[in-house]
Amino acid sequence: MDAQITLRIDGDERSLTVDTRTTLLDAMRDRLGVNSPKKGCDHGQCGACTVLLDGRRALTCLALAVAYDGAEITTAHGLADDEILHPIQQAFIDYDGFQCGYCTPGQICSAVGMLDELRAGHPSHVTASLTSLAQLTDEEIRERMSGNLCRCGAYANIVAAIREGVVA
Known part of the structure; x- marks a missing residue:
């Protein structure tokens, strides 16, 4: 069965x-033809x-397109403001936060989503106190980013890039 949907991807409305x-x-x-998000495991694990x-951050390999008709989707490409990179993007370049780049x-x-969650006061497994905002320690970053794997091991x-991107 087919369905007509509209997605707003990086500010552009697209129907299909x-x-x-x-x-x-x-x-x-x-x-x-939006190829910023990559197909890695296709099981929501990488x-x-x-x-x-x-x-909010989401794994698109686990989401059915019809469930997000009308949704606002921002890819890594859409984080930049024309020629000006998002602070996290710039920090990844400055701190060599990638190897193969996949x-x-x-x-x-x-x-970016993790930092928004942190600012909103959402605790993680390693957050010391549920009644105060978590501090952005390396342990906190690693825990909150644990669902994103890097096969090259650039962790x-x-x-360091995430920590610097917050300061920028």
């Missing part, structure tokens, strides 16, 4: 007809497909 079993990731990559979906768009979207630089 999809099979109701189509994932959001496949609709974006295969049907709309985080390469992470985007900001209505402002996981980088998901890492960047997850970092030390990713943590």
